[in-house]
Amino acid sequence: MNLKEFITNPIELEYFQGLLSQLNEKKEQLRIATPENDTGVYPTAIAPRELMRRELPFYSYEDIKQRYSTKEIVDCTLWLRKMHGGLGSSLDRSEYLKKYGRTTPGSKSTDLYIETKEFGDISLAEAQIIQASKKTSSFKKVVLQDLVNNDVKPILDKMWEKHSQLLNENFSRLESVVQQKLPTIKDGKLSTERLAPAGHGIFGYEVFKGPRPSGDNIVACIGNGEDLSSTPDRAIVNWMLTENIPVVMVTTTKTDRDMKGGQIALKVEGDKTYLTIVEKAQAEQAGQLDYFEKLGLREEDDDAFFNTNLVLVNFNAIDNSEIALPDLIKNQKGDFVQLEGAMGSVLLNSDRLARETGKKFVHILNVNKENRKKFFSPIKNIRDFRDLIKSSMLNNGTFHFK
Secondary structure, eight states: OOHHHHOOOHHHHHHHHHHHTTTTOOOOOOOOOOSSOOOSEEETTTSOHHHHHHHOOEEEHHHHHHHHOOSSOEEEEEEEEEEOOOOOTTSOOHHHHHTTTOOSOOOHHHHOEEEETTTEEEEHHHHHHHHHHGGGGTEEEEEEEEEEETTTHHHHHHHHHHTGGGOOSSEEEEEEEEEOOEEEEETTEEEEEEEEOOOTHHHHHHHHHSOOOSSSSEEEEEEETTOTTOSOOHHHHHHHHHHTOOEEEEEEEOOTTOTTSOEEEEEEETTEEEEEEEOHHHHHHTTOHHHHHHTTTSTTOOOOEEEEEEEEEEGGGTTTOOOOOOOOEEEEETTEEEEEOOHHHHHHHHHHHHHTTTOOOEEEEEEOTTTGGGTOOOOOSHHHHHHHHHSTTEETTEEOOO
């Protein structure tokens, strides 16, 4: 198969070829350290404090808010990149969509509707457009870009046509990044019988490799399209620009609702220490699922840092940093294997390269339980959506744009 003819985007081609090159590599199984077996892999809940102090560039949002809060418009170009590609199969909404004249599901962000005073019933994706336009009261320039697949792009395009009056010199749209469905593996060979996207790692890779908007002091923010909280405030951006912070991964203190999500960890290899994420699937493969789920919730533990998939990049501080490909994830679907990569893996592998030169590329910003909904209100199931409708973000069921 000639991949160059099949994959039209050269960055996506480079990304997919990188995943494909790992297909036959044997990966070390990640095992969390226990009192009986010190593997050198320490989620923050159990990491030695001296190791944390020395090796983890960790900051508390509450401290950053206190030190870097400002009422002035931040002199930057805030590049908001919202991921709208996920179908969200755990949310059955076929009947629900008929109420809004829709028959074919798109993404969660295009298919879930809220009531607003200004615009009536609108989808969460539409709310993201309106909300982004209002961010010019906090940032000098705001650019919104949709990260989509071919099925979702026409739906977003119609929303932008509806709200074209919001566009001005301070608020603009950057052309959507369209994630292609790619070949899978069947019987050890590439096959086009089943096509599938190759994970959200492409968005973490492409943000560094692809075109950027024009403007000064560009800070990109990648967040989930259905999450109306996935946008930074002035304090975070002001801190990154002032202190020349290259990349921030936003985490939140783990609660009993977060037992299945990835946790930030430190991995010691000889005289080197690296950042990593321990995922549920890895813990399950290692026979440590119960242990993994309880970390950070036991009385003797420190806080576990739960990965939110909210990432910020300060292009003033990137310099000539080398950007790594993500580790390959083999997603078995019947007779086919989908080749995927995760956004966090792109960042942490790049951080590992930077540490070889004595630099720290990725910084962790943890938000406590009280403030988590300011930046993290994911909708993974119908319960989450109902919670959003009832939350303080919506007053009597009506959304107020922040």
